[in-house]
Amino acid sequence: MEFQTNLGEALLGSASDAIVATDREGRITFWNPGAERVFGFTAEDAVGQSLDLIIPENLRARHWAGFREVMETGVSRYGHGDLLSVPGLTRDGRRISVEFTIVMLRDPAQRVAGTVAVMRDVSRRFEEIRALRRQLAQSGQAGSGS
Structure with missing residues (x-):
């Protein structure tokens, strides 16, 4: 049991x-050092705040519609290893590309009590893929012009 505790910690x-946990209303209840590294907010800054802290304003309505549905149904298509790729917002206002999966938190009666998301900043990879696509498009245009 001690090994499991140490492993979890x-x-x-x-x-x-x-790793970010929320309650049913989307308030942040847990914020690990990785979240601080990725988003720039300390746990003290983030815990108790809405997820709006890291969601770009133009995406909030869509996010909250999906979040409410997950809270009502207890089902997310991103909870079984499927990755969701979305823009995130850092403390300094930069947009980053984030991939994540979520796990439902349940109360003793098995009702959804919140979520835990495991997220990774994939901005560098996203930009590399975008640059490769541009190069391919340009080389295709150059080849068709000869």
Whole structure:
């Protein structure tokens, strides 16, 4: 049992992936060092705040519609290993590309009590893919012009 406790603490305290938990209303209840590294907000800044903290304003309506549906149904298509790729917002206002999965938190009666998201900043990879696509498009145009 002690090994499991240490394993859990090590995973939650990791600075590699962001781990963020919320309650049913979308208020942040847990923010690990990885979330601080990815988004720039400390746990003190984030805990108790709405997820709007890291969601770009133009995407909030869509996010909250999906979040409410997940809270009502207890089902998310991103809870079984499927990754969702979305823009995120950092403390300094930069938009980053984030991939994540979520896990439902349930109360003793098995009602959905919140979520835990495991997120990774994939901005560099996203930009590399975008640059490769541009190069392919340009080389295709150059080849058709000869």
